[in-house]
Amino acid sequence: MNTAVGTAGRAATGTRIDLDGVCRRYRVGQTTVTALDDVDLHVDENAFVVVLGPSGSGKTTLLNLMGALDAPSAGRIRIAGQDITAAGPRELQRFRRRTVSFVFQSFNLFPGLTALENVQFGADVAGRQDAGGLAADTLGQVGLGDRVRHFPHELSGGEQQRVAIARALATGNPVLLADEPTGELDFRTGVQILGLLREQAQAGKTVLVVTHNREISRVADRVVELSSGRVVSDGPPSAGRADVSELRW
Numbered sequence: 001m002n003t004a005v006g007t008a009g010r011a012a013t014g015t016r017i018d019l020d021g022v023c024r025r026y027r028v029g030q031t032t033v034t035a036l037d038d039v040d041l042h043v044d045e046n047a048f049v050v051v052l053g054p055s056g057s058g059k060t061t062l063l064n065l066m067g068a069l070d071a072p073s074a075g076r077i078r079i080a081g082q083d084i085t086a087a088g089p090r091e092l093q094r095f096r097r098r099t100v101s102f103v104f105q106s107f108n109l110f111p112g113l114t115a116l117e118n119v120q121f122g123a124d125v126a127g128r129q130d131a132g133g134l135a136a137d138t139l140g141q142v143g144l145g146d147r148v149r150h151f152p153h154e155l156s157g158g159e160q161q162r163v164a165i166a167r168a169l170a171t172g173n174p175v176l177l178a179d180e181p182t183g184e185l186d187f188r189t190g191v192q193i194l195g196l197l198r199e200q201a202q203a204g205k206t207v208l209v210v211t212h213n214r215e216i217s218r219v220a221d222r223v224v225e226l227s228s229g230r231v232v233s234d235g236p237p238s239a240g241r242a243d244v245s246e247l248r249w
């Protein structure tokens with residue numbers, strides 16, 4: 001696999017992320033659920049950050065806020081200096097298309113589209129030139145050059161996740177947000193996917209991976225640990241950064 005995946009045609013330079021005093025509360029009937037509680041988080045460009053926490057600690061909420069899929073109840077979020085909490089609908093639409101890309105646990109590929117068409121869709125939405133050529137190149141770079149005409153159901157879970165990563169990379173967007181990207185994969189395949197995501201930070205993107213799996217956090221530059229919606233620790237992995245090949249789970 002190639003470390004320069006998805007960089008063709010648009011700079012892959014990472015983007016700074018700043019959260020100040022971010023809260024997200026949900027009102028359900030008479031009950032208020034506080035999913036995130038006064039979170040301050042500042043992520044440098046080109047970082048590989050793992051957000052670690054148990055179920056219900058607020059990981060997905062955090063990622064969705066950073067990607068402008070959701071809005072905070074209080075606080076401010078700036079991505080590349082742009083205050084997305086103050087942005088209007090048009091600016092937000094542009095931000096979602098041109099700045100952030102998501103990778104999900106369950107891949108979220110379009111079942112009726114081939115691998116190539118899925119990836120081309122990502123490039124098209126982001127307004128890339130020659131989306132078809134770019135999609136083919138990106139699939140080649142994630143090791144699926146010979147599977148471009150295959151539909152998702154003709155690919156293994158790991159291959160589907162590589163298509164999903166290629167779709168995210170073909171956008172050329174500088175921020176990659178991955179929500180439990182190895183959650184449905186066996187260990188060997190999960191390690192390959194983590195290696196691919198890590199390479200993206202090395203190639204210049206800002207990459208955040210959400211997981212409940214502490215072992216995965218060992219390969220991060222930085223581990224942000226959440227508990228009950230609050231950041232309870234933030235720093236490099238406690239035993240030093242491990243190589244992807246050293247992981248066991």
Ligand SMILES: Nc1ncnc2c1ncn2[C@@H]1O[C@H](COP(=O)(O)OP(=O)(O)OP(=O)(O)O)[C@@H](O)[C@H]1O
Nearest residue numbers: 026028033035054055056057058059060061062212
């Ligand atoms: N739409 C919603 N309405 C009400 N409560 C919600 C909503 N979305 C999330 N929550 C609550 O917010 C809290 C944080 O949820 P979140 O999905 O962010 O946690 P998580 O750490 O990603 O969990 P998991 O690892 O299980 O996916 C949980 O208590 C959850 O029940």
